[in-house]
Amino acid sequence: MREMEGKDMATATKNSRSDAKPAPTGLAVHCRGVTKHYGAGDNKVMALRGVDLEIAYGQLMMLVGPSGCGKTTLISVIAGILDRDEGECSVFGVDYETISQRQRTLWRGQNIGFVFQAFNLLPTLTAAENAAVPLMILGEGRHSAVKKAEDVLARVGLEGRSKSLPSQLSGGQQQRVAIARALVHQPRLIVCDEPTSALDEHTGHSVMRLLKGVAMAEDRALVIVTHDARIFSFADRIATMNDGVVTRVAAPDALTH
Amino acid sequence: MSYVALRMLLGDKLKYLGLIAGISFAAMLITQQAGILVGLAHQTGAFIRDTSQADIWLMDPEVRFSQDALALKDTLLYRARSVEGVEWAVPLYFGFVKMKLPDGTRKVVQVVGLDDATLTGGPPEMVVGQLSDLRKDKALLVDATIMDTKLALRREGGRPLKIGDRVTFSDKQEAVVTATYKASRSFFWEPMVYTTYSRAKQLAPTEPKMTPYVLVKAKPGVDLHDLTQRLEAQLGVRARTNAEFDRATVNFILKETGILINFGMAVALGFAVGALVAGQMLYNFTLDNLRYYGALKALGTTNARLMGMVLLQAAVVGLIGYGIGVGLAAGLGTLVAKGGLAFLLPWQILVLTAGAILVICLASAGLCLSRVLKLEAAAVFK
Numbered sequence: 001m002r003e004m005e006g007k008d009m010a011t012a013t014k015n016s017r018s019d020a021k022p023a024p025t026g027l028a029v030h031c032r033g034v035t036k037h038y039g040a041g042d043n044k045v046m047a048l049r050g051v052d053l054e055i056a057y058g059q060l061m062m063l064v065g066p067s068g069c070g071k072t073t074l075i076s077v078i079a080g081i082l083d084r085d086e087g088e089c090s091v092f093g094v095d096y097e098t099i100s101q102r103q104r105t106l107w108r109g110q111n112i113g114f115v116f117q118a119f120n121l122l123p124t125l126t127a128a129e130n131a132a133v134p135l136m137i138l139g140e141g142r143h144s145a146v147k148k149a150e151d152v153l154a155r156v157g158l159e160g161r162s163k164s165l166p167s168q169l170s171g172g173q174q175q176r177v178a179i180a181r182a183l184v185h186q187p188r189l190i191v192c193d194e195p196t197s198a199l200d201e202h203t204g205h206s207v208m209r210l211l212k213g214v215a216m217a218e219d220r221a222l223v224i225v226t227h228d229a230r231i232f233s234f235a236d237r238i239a240t241m242n243d244g245v246v247t248r249v250a251a252p253d254a255l256t257h
Numbered sequence: 258m259s260y261v262a263l264r265m266l267l268g269d270k271l272k273y274l275g276l277i278a279g280i281s282f283a284a285m286l287i288t289q290q291a292g293i294l295v296g297l298a299h300q301t302g303a304f305i306r307d308t309s310q311a312d313i314w315l316m317d318p319e320v321r322f323s324q325d326a327l328a329l330k331d332t333l334l335y336r337a338r339s340v341e342g343v344e345w346a347v348p349l350y351f352g353f354v355k356m357k358l359p360d361g362t363r364k365v366v367q368v369v370g371l372d373d374a375t376l377t378g379g380p381p382e383m384v385v386g387q388l389s390d391l392r393k394d395k396a397l398l399v400d401a402t403i404m405d406t407k408l409a410l411r412r413e414g415g416r417p418l419k420i421g422d423r424v425t426f427s428d429k430q431e432a433v434v435t436a437t438y439k440a441s442r443s444f445f446w447e448p449m450v451y452t453t454y455s456r457a458k459q460l461a462p463t464e465p466k467m468t469p470y471v472l473v474k475a476k477p478g479v480d481l482h483d484l485t486q487r488l489e490a491q492l493g494v495r496a497r498t499n500a501e502f503d504r505a506t507v508n509f510i511l512k513e514t515g516i517l518i519n520f521g522m523a524v525a526l527g528f529a530v531g532a533l534v535a536g537q538m539l540y541n542f543t544l545d546n547l548r549y550y551g552a553l554k555a556l557g558t559t560n561a562r563l564m565g566m567v568l569l570q571a572a573v574v575g576l577i578g579y580g581i582g583v584g585l586a587a588g589l590g591t592l593v594a595k596g597g598l599a600f601l602l603p604w605q606i607l608v609l610t611a612g613a614i615l616v617i618c619l620a621s622a623g624l625c626l627s628r629v630l631k632l633e634a635a636a637v638f639k
């Protein structure tokens with residue numbers, strides 16, 4: 001049984017905050033019947049077979065499911081780095097199919113924050129410079145961008161490491177830099193692919209607390225792909241995927257029975 | 258984002274130095290080979306430049322280069338003197354003759370015979386003695402720089418030829434080494450000796466009333482182009498200014514000896530090797546960074562920006578590599594030129610090398626861009 005309580009969740013979140021901004025109406029992410037295949041002929045793989053998913057404003061949605069079920073493909077479509085085949089999908093009311101590649105790239109730069117599983121930090125940039133990249137992409141000067149990135153690094157517990165190169169940081173610290181990079185330009189949607197899989201339980205929890213504490217606001221949303229049952233409790237909603245479809249959306253306690 | 262592009266490039270010192278080395282190598286190879294080619298070309302005109310006190314050379318129409326002397330009638334000299342615009346005209350002997358050294362060894366030498374009255378057309382610099390020493394009996398001027406090498410007496414333990422030594426021509430005519438000179442380094446291998454016009458004609462087995470060249474000086478203010486046309490029309494010979502004769506000689510030698518093709522191929526090879534080495538390194542550098550370009554793309558960097566970044570990286574390594582390569586080639590060239598080998602570096606070579614490096618960098622940047630621009634941003638989640 002699929003639960004569709006997105007709007008209610010957004011309202012609940014809004015009420016719990018003392019933010020003066022009016023709450024946005026509608027859904028942060030709205031997908032219906034999304035399909036996506038890779039390859040052709042004998043090699044054709046149906047990665048998504050008609051995904052329905054709604055994410056409300058202010059919601060932290062986790063995507064779980066067996067390996068190969070299409071989680072990465074789905075967040076790639078949602079983040080606008082992969083074209084869907086069929087179905088509808090809009091993010092903050094924008095349907096990527098209606099805008100040009102270039103506009104989509106620029107839109108991503110403004111609205112999406114990424115935390116990649118493999119971090120993908122540029123090895124020759126310092127932690128602060130890495131975290132400042134989204135601001136520089138948006139045209140901010142290097143010095144002020146790095147200054148802002150240093151503030152964000154401090155918030156994720158990396159003060160004093162801003163001049164370190166990625167190779168001088170532990171896995172957990174690199175992940176924090178990646179998270180700082182996803183936060184620095186205050187994007188409205190953050191997508192994370194297995195952000196804690198490389199981390200021990202303690203670090204994983206502190207990363208999740210960070211993401212939840214710093215990234216969430218009533219006009220934003222967060223999607224996290226994970227295998228890691230230890231962090232399920234941080235979710236507002238958990239969507240379970242199987243073989244290219246979302247089979248169930250539930251609150252975390254419902255999932256752990 | 259220029260900063261990010263530069264950090265990507267400079268951050269990995271080893272790869273960066275490899276790239277610079279690759280481009281430098283290409284630039285050096287191209288500059289070096291082209292410099293030797295131009296140096297050789299320049300050397301072929303050495304005799305003409307050293308004999309440029311007059312303005313115009315009169316010669317048989319069949320003459321193709323300066324060492325290719327064919328005889329003209331002696332009377333041409335007098336007729337040339339009466340052509341309007343001619344200040345003066347003198348004969349110049351040139352020919353290849355067999356010379357026997359004091360130890361009995363034979364050498365083919367280039368004999369230059371200067372007008373007896375004026376000694377016009379002598380070597381640019383005397384080492385021992387003076388040009389007027391040629392007026393002494395049997396006098397001969399020898400190149401000071403080869404007396405202990407090409408002209409050393411092998412059968413006398415390799416002792417250098419020296420002032421006062423007697424040499425014979427055509428097995429009977431005797432001459433004495435009277436003074437020594439220094440000339441521009443020439444492409445032509447055979448030693449050059451100077452004597453007077455009339456003595457040269459005795460030493461060499463030539464037709465009596467013929468002269469290989471007539472040198473003509475124009476009156477002040479006379480247009481050289483007009484004068485050569487007038488001389489050709491009135492005398493039925495070929496008239497070339499110093500510059501024209503130089504150019505004709507260079508062109509002929511470069512083509513006929515295959516030097517142009519050989520060095521042209523060496524330049525092309527330098528270009529190809531350089532393009533392969535440098536292009537491959539730049540391409541590898543980009544491939545190594547592909548996942549980061551992908552991340553930048555996902556994070557909102559447009560294709561135009563990525564293109565700018567790759568081009569900036571190519572431009573930086575191109576410029577630095579060009580500077581180092583040309584610098585090395587120039588340094589090396591100056592060294593070999595001191596040793597007497599041919600090397601010249603006119604600005605045209607710098608432009609040629611710059612163009613070649615530009616092509617190499619643009620081509621490899623283009624190759625890299627084809628990968629970067631096609632990159633699926635979704636690959637970042639892999």
Ligand SMILES: Nc1ncnc2c1ncn2[C@@H]1O[C@H](COP(=O)(O)OP(=O)(O)O)[C@@H](O)[C@H]1O
Pocket residue numbers: 038039045046047065066067068069070071072073074
């Ligand atoms: N680039 C690709 N080319 C071909 N098949 C792919 C590609 N990416 C993913 N797939 C296939 O699509 C399916 C879904 O992949 P993915 O979305 O990565 O799953 P998950 O993230 O849940 O493990 C898998 O069967 C996978 O093998």
Ligand SMILES: [Mg+2]
Pocket residue numbers: 071072073193
């Ligand atoms: Mg995955």
